[in-house]
Amino acid sequence: MSTNRPSNVNGVGLSKNDYRGANSTLCAGCGHNSIANQIIAACYEMDLAPETVLKFSGIGCSSKSPTYFLSRSFGFNSLHGRMPSVATGAAFGNHHLKPLAVSGDGDTANIGMGQFKHVMRRNLNMMYLVENNGVYGLTKGQFSATAEEGLTLKSQGRNPLKPVDICQEAMVSGATFVARSFAGDAKQVKDLIKAAISHKGIAVLDIVSPCVTFNDNADAHHSYAWSKEHETPIHDLTYVPLRDEILLDNGFEEGTYQEVALHDGSRVLLKKLERDYDPTHRWAAFQALEEAANDNILLTGLIYVDSSRPSFTELYNLTETPLNRLPEAQIRPSRESLARINDLMF
Amino acid sequence: MTFPLQEKTAPLVDQETNVNDFSITVGTKNGSGSQTSNLTILRALFKMGIPVSGKNVFPSNIQGLPTWYTIRASKEGFLARREVQEIVIAMNPDSFAKDLATVSPGGIFLYGDHIRLGVDRDDILVYQFPANKFARESEAPSNLRDYVANMAYVGVLAEMIGIDMDAIYAALDFHFKGKKKPIDLNYGVIQAAATWARENIEPQNRYKVEPMNGTEGWIMTDGNTAAALGAIYGGVHLVAWYPITPASSLGESLAEYLPQLRKDPETGKNTFAVIQAEDELAAIGMTVGAGWSGLRALTSTSGPGISLMTEFAGLAYYSETPIVVWDVQRMGPATGLPTRTSQGDLMSTYFLGHGDTRHIILLPGSVNECFEFGWRAFDIAEQLQTPVFVLSDLDLGMNTWMARPFQYPDEPLNRGKVYWEEDLQNLTHRWGRYLNVDGDGIPYRTLPGNTHPNAAWFARGTGHDEFTRYTEDAGDWVRNMERLAKKFANAPQYLPEPVFDLAYDSSKNGSERKNGSQPKPTRIGIVSFGSTDPAIEEARARLAQQGLETDSMRIRALPFRPEVREFLETHEINYLIEMNHDGQMHRLLRMEYPELAGQIASLAWNDGLPLTARWITEHLHANLHAQEEN
Numbered sequence: 017m018s019t020n021r022p023s024n025v026n027g028v029g030l031s032k033n034d035y036r037g038a039n040s041t042l043c044a045g046c047g048h049n050s051i052a053n054q055i056i057a058a059c060y061e062m063d064l065a066p067e068t069v070l071k072f073s074g075i076g077c078s079s080k081s082p083t084y085f086l087s088r089s090f091g092f093n094s095l096h097g098r099m100p101s102v103a104t105g106a107a108f109g110n111h112h113l114k115p116l117a118v119s120g121d122g123d124t125a126n127i128g129m130g131q132f133k134h135v136m137r138r139n140l141n142m143m144y145l146v147e148n149n150g151v152y153g154l155t156k157g158q159f160s161a162t163a164e165e166g167l168t169l170k171s172q173g174r175n176p177l178k179p180v181d182i183c184q185e186a187m188v189s190g191a192t193f194v195a196r197s198f199a200g201d202a203k204q205v206k207d208l209i210k211a212a213i214s215h216k217g218i219a220v221l222d223i224v225s226p227c228v229t230f231n232d233n234a235d236a237h238h239s240y241a242w243s244k245e246h247e248t249p250i251h252d253l254t255y256v257p258l259r260d261e262i263l264l265d266n267g268f269e270e271g272t273y274q275e276v277a278l279h280d281g282s283r284v285l286l287k288k289l290e291r292d293y294d295p296t297h298r299w300a301a302f303q304a305l306e307e308a309a310n311d312n313i314l315l316t317g318l319i320y321v322d323s324s325r326p327s328f329t330e331l332y333n334l335t336e337t338p339l340n341r342l343p344e345a346q347i348r349p350s351r352e353s354l355a356r357i358n359d360l361m362f
Numbered sequence: 363m364t365f366p367l368q369e370k371t372a373p374l375v376d377q378e379t380n381v382n383d384f385s386i387t388v389g390t391k392n393g394s395g396s397q398t399s400n401l402t403i404l405r406a407l408f409k410m411g412i413p414v415s416g417k418n419v420f421p422s423n424i425q426g427l428p429t430w431y432t433i434r435a436s437k438e439g440f441l442a443r444r445e446v447q448e449i450v451i452a453m454n455p456d457s458f459a460k461d462l463a464t465v466s467p468g469g470i471f472l473y474g475d476h477i478r479l480g481v482d483r484d485d486i487l488v489y490q491f492p493a494n495k496f497a498r499e500s501e502a503p504s505n506l507r508d509y510v511a512n513m514a515y516v517g518v519l520a521e522m523i524g525i526d527m528d529a530i531y532a533a534l535d536f537h538f539k540g541k542k543k544p545i546d547l548n549y550g551v552i553q554a555a556a557t558w559a560r561e562n563i564e565p566q567n568r569y570k571v572e573p574m575n576g577t578e579g580w581i582m583t584d585g586n587t588a589a590a591l592g593a594i595y596g597g598v599h600l601v602a603w604y605p606i607t608p609a610s611s612l613g614e615s616l617a618e619y620l621p622q623l624r625k626d627p628e629t630g631k632n633t634f635a636v637i638q639a640e641d642e643l644a645a646i647g648m649t650v651g652a653g654w655s656g657l658r659a660l661t662s663t664s665g666p667g668i669s670l671m672t673e674f675a676g677l678a679y680y681s682e683t684p685i686v687v688w689d690v691q692r693m694g695p696a697t698g699l700p701t702r703t704s705q706g707d708l709m710s711t712y713f714l715g716h717g718d719t720r721h722i723i724l725l726p727g728s729v730n731e732c733f734e735f736g737w738r739a740f741d742i743a744e745q746l747q748t749p750v751f752v753l754s755d756l757d758l759g760m761n762t763w764m765a766r767p768f769q770y771p772d773e774p775l776n777r778g779k780v781y782w783e784e785d786l787q788n789l790t791h792r793w794g795r796y797l798n799v800d801g802d803g804i805p806y807r808t809l810p811g812n813t814h815p816n817a818a819w820f821a822r823g824t825g826h827d828e829f830t831r832y833t834e835d836a837g838d839w840v841r842n843m844e845r846l847a848k849k850f851a852n853a854p855q856y857l858p859e860p861v862f863d864l865a866y867d868s869s870k871n872g873s874e875r876k877n878g879s880q881p882k883p884t885r886i887g888i889v890s891f892g893s894t895d896p897a898i899e900e901a902r903a904r905l906a907q908q909g910l911e912t913d914s915m916r917i918r919a920l921p922f923r924p925e926v927r928e929f930l931e932t933h934e935i936n937y938l939i940e941m942n943h944d945g946q947m948h949r950l951l952r953m954e955y956p957e958l959a960g961q962i963a964s965l966a967w968n969d970g971l972p973l974t975a976r977w978i979t980e981h982l983h984a985n986l987h988a989q990e991e992n
Contacts, residue, residue, distance in 0.1 A: 038831070065813075066818070067811070067812065067813045067817070067818065070810055071820075082820070083820060083832065087818070087820075088815060088818050089818055090808075090810040090812075090817075090818045090819065090820075091818070091819075091820040091821065092651065092654055092820070092821040092822075093820065093821065093822040093823070093824065094647070094650075094651075094677065094821075094823070095647070095673055095674065095677055095823065098643060098644070098647045098673075098674070100644075100647075101602075101639065101643065101644040101645075101646075101647025101648045101650075101651065102647050102648070102650055102651035102654075103651060104637070104644075104647075104648050104651060105600060105602060105637075105647065105648030105649055105650065105651025105652035105653075105654075105655070105657075105659060106651035106652060106654055106655040106810065107651075107655075108599065108600050108635050108652055108655070108657060109651075109652060109654075109655020109656050109657050109809065109810050109811065110655065110810055110811035112811075113810060113811060130640060130641070130644075131640070131643075131644055131647070134639075134640045134644065329635075332632055332635045333630075333631055333632050334631060334632055334633075334635070335626050335629065335631040335632065335633055336629070336631070338811055339599045339600075339633065339634075339635075339656075339657055340599075340655055340656030340657055340809050340810070340811060341811070342599075342633055344597065344774060344775045346626065346633050347597035347598075347599065347624070347633055347658070347775070348595055348596070348597050348771070348775060349594065349595060349623040349624065351770045353623055354591075354595065354768055354770050357591065357619075357768065358581055358767040358768055361581035361582060361583045361765075361767070361768075362405060362408070362409075362536050362581060362582050
């Protein structure tokens with residue numbers, strides 16, 4: 017099907033440059049930059065027209081990054097911890113568009129915990145990607161709520177508190193797609209982004225994205241070195257888009273992998289590694305997350321998925337025409353209807 | 363037991379009969395279901411053609427605390443609260459003493475026989491009636507008996523003052539939406555009570571109602587319902603709200619009427635969405651997101667919610683996102699008096715947000731204006747691309763008012779400056795979200811879903827240039843703020859003009875006008891805004907009867923239109939009457955027109971109850987007197 021296509025454009029006739037954004041102003045080596053690159057690659061490879069995507073973020077280093085990808089997509093860099101509400105309202109303007117949200121650990125697990133939980137509960141059709149580094153960058157290195165107990169930072173001393181586990185919080189709140197990854201694992205990040213975009217509902221990606229300036233000591237749980245050493249994929253994950261015939265390499269022999277179907281017809285193939293793991297099993301997901309936290313393991317992969325729940329906008333029985341394109345005749349009721357109301361007012 | 367108690371000796375025809383010009387207050391326990399009884403009396407009087415208003419003074423409580431409902435009948439059509447109650451009905455032992463004390467001399471006091479307390483006044487007529495007997499003897503199931511029992515005072519009152527029983531039936535028919543069973547059950551109790559009163563109570567002649575022709579061409583409704591309907595006829599797409607007294611019924615009315623009025627007739631699909639948010643921060647956040655995406659988005663709240671919305675108000679102002687926020691004001695600061703009325707959010711809302719933030723404020727003064735501003739607020743917000751705050755209050759929003767039938771919007775929706783694909787295609791210059799193309803400070807915007815390759819832009823609360831790029835450049839910042847200032851300076855032309863009522867316009871002096879002579883403004887100007895209007899109208903009529911003619915101006919929007927200054931200039935003393943402690947509008951006017959400060963005096967008062975004409979006349983006289991002495 018793609019035989020006549022020039023090699024430097026995708027299925028909607030765009031080059032990879034059409035998916036890029038402004039130059040990043042984050043630190044060299046910041047995990048967020050590599051994630052932005054994987055978002056660009058994923059959207060390009062999925063043939064997403066940029067105008068079908070909306071970008072959202074809150075405040076913080078992570079929340080700056082939507083400027084650095086998809087400059088041809090509408091975006092809103094909103095308030096600290098309040099991105100979910102803005103995205104929720106905006107999703108009703110045109111419910112056919114796909115919102116991609118980027119947040120940070122402070123933006124989500126500190127100031128934004130309330131809105132984070134409620135957007136999970138509503139199952140808004142949106143990718144919610146948390147670039148998780150355990151510290152505040154723009155304010156120069158304070159602990160965030162995901163910093164591990166015992167983490168010692170130069171100007172902050174030792175963190176005495178237990179960390180918030182974003183995946184567990186998402187699970188508890190009813191999220192329908194929960195995954196964890198590490199910015200250093202580019203292939204897994206990209207495939208999870210693709211799966212998250214294909215999922216029709218809230219898709220949480222908790223991605224360890226080291227802060228090279230404030231929290232990258234080799235023994236810190238959000239550092240490159242520690243994450244590389246402790247990353248334990250729960251399965252080997254491959255995203256297979258709808259249009260591809262089954263082009264499986266030798267690793268995917270019948271019976272050796274689990275297949276998860278997503279809403280748009282694409283699939284995620286999960287190849288078993290150390291253990292049997294079924295990401296559609298809610299209790300197993302809780303158990304895996306709890307064990308990983310206790311054992312100090314960076315467990316990565318698709319932790320949980322439930323494709324059966326309706327997304328938030330689906331609950332509203334909206335017109336096929338996006339609300340923001342409805343003509344006056346469809347949004348101002350008739351003169352006669354007001355006369356009937358007046359007759360009832362007594 | 364004999365009825366009336368102790369009144370056998372009282373002369374019953376010692377004063378002229380007052381027809382259709384008195385107030386009735388009912389004291390009950392909150393949550394006892396008395397509201398149905400009170401509304402039945404109110405609607406029955408309305409049905410008889412008597413101008414009426416009903417005011418609920420209720421506690422912040424679900425069940426048990428004292429609550430009062432006051433009905434004013436006024437043949438002259440004055441609908442403000444009065445400080446005098448001619449008839450008081452006491453159903454609550456806990457408020458009995460207070461209720462007894464509030465009856466005006468010569469008035470009537472009715473109380474249920476479940477209250478075993480003595481009456482120590484001999485300047486009023488006192489009657490006791492069986493409180494539970496009629497409900498007990500009706501067919502009411504035991505779980506409804508307490509509610510139905512309140513109909514006893516409706517029947518006794520109806521018999522005593524002459525409320526038409528057909529009008530009562532019509533009121534019940536409306537309340538129960540034509541459902542025969544509850545109508546008949548309640549009507550039965552009312553009839554039984556009326557019959558009992560006829561047979562057991564000596565007739566009185568002090569206070570009577572008689573049919574008149576004072577309500578034809580009027581409807582009965584409340585400001586929150588009117589605001590919701592206005593928004594629906596203004597094409598509201600998205601409502602995000604969080605429950606708060608006294609604004610909840612606005613959100614609930616939207617949720618009730620939208621499914622009836624805004625389904626696509628062919629597909630049955632919705633052209634709207636209502637979201638009950640997790641708090642006010644999320645409510646306005648959703649509203650901002652929706653406004654950015656091109657929807658007519660609304661949130662409704664009260665003072666505490668407005669405080670929470672502060673950060674988003676600044677973001678919406680600076681990102682130039684149209685939204686509509688209804689603030690049904692209650693008494694602050696803090697949690698304050700959640701069930702009492704106020705005009706105390708004016709100053710804080712006008713400047714809501716940090717940095718240089720200013721907002722458009724609309725100030726409806728009647729139920730009809732709640733409807734009109736309901737739709738007009740969206741046109742203003744989208745034309746100016748900025749938040750519009752509509753400041754109603756508890757009295758206007760929750761109480762039942764006579765109003766004119768709602769008027770269908772007389773102009774098409776105005777969606778402001780929006781570019782779609784074709785518009786961008788036809789542009790000869792490069793589009794930029796914040797380019798001041800027309801010189802009026804209002805830029806052009808594009809909306810999500812626009813597929814033109816140049817359509818997308820990145821909204822942000824951080825410093826931005828005309829093309830929405832992040833910038834910390836001082837020149838960029840200043841240029842943008844100056845454009846915003848220009849937009850704000852141009853805003854008044856989009857806003858409703860003040861309403862004037864000039865003494866020389868009244869019928870008394872109308873002839874002067876016809877003769878072409880130039881009428882002179884009165885010495886005193888009365889300036890107000892919002893729900894104090896009925897009290898001011900009445901006060902001005904009383905003052906005129908005393909020979910003191912006044913002109914009045916009711917301000918309906920901020921920033922001020924030029925007519926405001928003209929009025930202030932042409933009146934020697936302008937009394938700014940408002941329901942807050944600090945005289946907030948007074949301060950805003952003196953800030954805006956420092957050279958006129960000496961001509962503007964403040965009459966501000968807020969005890970949580972709607973302002974009365976008596977308060978206004980007394981304080982205006984006192985102030986004038988003090989000035990003359992100086």
